[in-house]
Amino acid sequence: MKRLILFALLLINTLGATRLFAQSTLMATLSHEGNVTTYNGTNAFSQAMSAALDGDIITLSPGTFSAADITKAVTIRGAGGGCDGGWNEEAWNHATTINGNVDIRTNNAIVVEDVYFNNTLYYDYTDITNSNSKFIRCRISKVYYHNWSGKIIDAQFINCYITGEVYCKTGSNMSFTNCIVRYPHNNENSYMDFLNCVIRGGDWGTLSIYNSNFKNCIYINYNTNYSYLQSSNSASHCVFIGPNDNFFKDVSPSISNTSVTESFLLDDYQLNDAAKATYLGTDDTEIGIYGGIMPFKTTPANPHISDMKVAQKTTESGNLKVEITVKGFE
Numbered sequence: 267m268k269r270l271i272l273f274a275l276l277l278i279n280t281l282g283a284t285r286l287f288a289q290s291t292l293m294a295t296l297s298h299e300g301n302v303t304t305y306n307g308t309n310a311f312s313q314a315m316s317a318a319l320d321g322d323i324i325t326l327s328p329g330t331f332s333a334a335d336i337t338k339a340v341t342i343r344g345a346g347g348g349c350d351g352g353w354n355e356e357a358w359n360h361a362t363t364i365n366g367n368v369d370i371r372t373n374n375a376i377v378v379e380d381v382y383f384n385n386t387l388y389y390d391y392t393d394i395t396n397s398n399s400k401f402i403r404c405r406i407s408k409v410y411y412h413n414w415s416g417k418i419i420d421a422q423f424i425n426c427y428i429t430g431e432v433y434c435k436t437g438s439n440m441s442f443t444n445c446i447v448r449y450p451h452n453n454e455n456s457y458m459d460f461l462n463c464v465i466r467g468g469d470w471g472t473l474s475i476y477n478s479n480f481k482n483c484i485y486i487n488y489n490t491n492y493s494y495l496q497s498s499n500s501a502s503h504c505v506f507i508g509p510n511d512n513f514f515k516d517v518s519p520s521i522s523n524t525s526v527t528e529s530f531l532l533d534d535y536q537l538n539d540a541a542k543a544t545y546l547g548t549d550d551t552e553i554g555i556y557g558g559i560m561p562f563k564t565t566p567a568n569p570h571i572s573d574m575k576v577a578q579k580t581t582e583s584g585n586l587k588v589e590i591t592v593k594g595f596e
Contacts, residue, residue, distance in 0.1 A: 292331060297323040308332045311364065315340070320374060326362045326381070333366030333385070339374035344381035346566045347405040347427070361405075370418070375399050380566040383407060390416035390435060401426055403564055411435045423447075425555075425562050434458050444555045444562045446535060451475055454498070462547065462558035464535050467508075480504050482547030484531070484554045485513065503547045507531075535562075 294310035296303045296318055305313040312334035314324045320339040328345040336342070344362025363382045370376065371391045375398040386408040389396060394416035401423045408430040417438040427446045434440050434452035441459040442450075448466045451474035452458055458478040465480075467487030480501040487508045495501065497516040506513035506525040514523040530541035537545065537552055547553045555562035 291327070292329040293327040294331070295325045297325070320372075328360045328362055330363040330365050333364050333368050335369040335371050335391075336376055336378075337371045339372050339376055341377040341379075342381060343379045344566070347380050347382045347403050347564065369412075370394070370396050370399070372396060378402070378404055380404065386410050388412055389418040389421070389438070390414045392416060395419060396421070398422075400424065403566065405429065409433070409440075424560060425564070432458075444558060444560045446555060446562075450478075452478065462553065462555060462560075464531075464555050475499060482549075482553045482557060486529070486531075503545075503553060505545055505553060 292307055292310055294305045294314040296305070296314040298319060303314075303317065305311075308330070309332050311324070311326060311331040315334045315337060318324060318338045318340050322338065323341045323343065326342065326344045346361045348361035348363075361382050362380060363384055365384055367386045367388065368383060369388045369391050371394060373394055373396060376396075377400045379402045382405040384407055387406050388410060390411040390413075392414045396416070396418045398420045399418070399422070401421070403425045404423075405427045406429070409428060409432045411433060417435060419437070419439055421438075421440045423440065423442045423445050425444050426442070428442075428448055428450075430448055432440070432447060432450040434450070434456040436453055436455040438452075438456045439458065442461070442463050444462045445460075446464045446466075447460070450458060450460075450465060453474075454476045456477070458475075460478065460480045460483050462482045463480075463484075465483055465485045467485065467489065476496055476498045478499050480495075480499065481503060483501075483504045485495075485504060485506045485508075487506075489508070494510060494512070495506075495514055495517050497518065499517055500519060501514050501517045501523050502519070502521040504514065504523045506523075507527070507529050508525070509527065511525055511527075513525040514520040517523070524545075530538050530545075531554075532538060535555055537554055537556070542552045545553045547557050549558060551557035
């Protein structure tokens with residue numbers, strides 16, 4: 267959604283003020299039972315988290331905040347995760363970045379939307395079993411563990427871009443829907459589900475993926491030593507791009523899967539026209555991140571001001587012209 271709004275007064279509320287001054291002022295707002303508290307500066311996220319209670323909402327402006335552990339069952343809403351498949355200068359200019367490692371330290375579900383975690387998101391804090399958390403339109407460098415006693419179960423990643431690595435440890439499970447995922451791996455006592463994803467393999471190949479399900483996915487790796495998908499996995503309507511001519515040969519069941527050597531993907535992970543007509547998923551939409559019922563998109567759900575122009579002087583009638591571009595879901 268893009269609109270030009272000429273009535274600035276309509277936007278002078280907590281959220282509007284946050285977005286209006288975001289380019290010059292880092293701001294976090296904490297909403298608790300209808301009451302809103304505002305924090306400013308690089309430590310604003312940490313301050314809001316410290317003051318939050320379970321069920322509260324933390325809203326973050328564009329900009330880079332110092333990292334803080336997630337210790338409450340909160341909803342965190344950023345202005346954008348900068349998680350486009352390709353380079354998008356506008357998305358990066360308006361991204362909300364958490365700078366540094368973050369631990370999830372609550373048993374209860376958290377929801378994180380439109381945030382870029384530029385380092386590691388840890389999920390196994392001591393004696394914590396985090397359940398039913400959701401990450402939506404986030405860019406995350408790495409999802410990993412400390413070798414501590416905690417785990418994460420029923421974690422959902424939707425329209426996310428995992429740029430470095432994902433490891434699913436013992437007793438944990440994760441699902442990825444319409445995501446770009448780099449190097450997912452796990453052990454025999456955990457599992458992962460991938461629906462309409464683009465998966466980029468890592469140096470260890472597929473020998474370290476077990477008990478996982480792949481549906482309507484594109485798996486990419488050009489390493490000539492790359493192995494075949496383990497037999498404990500299942501796959502349906504997937505395509506492997508790489509040197510192996512039968513990547514899915516050991517998988518049972520293996521339904522409508524194929525392997526190709528030449529990529530049919532464009533820079534932003536769109537399929538070329540021929541591939542869109544050829545490779546269809548279980549629902550007859552294209553495979554990959556732009557198919558299915560939740561096609562990949564990075565426009566934040568939380569409306570924010572992406573551009574503002576203010577005239578340097580008033581008109582003869584005393585009016586000041588203000589042009590504001592607001593972005594949110596179309």
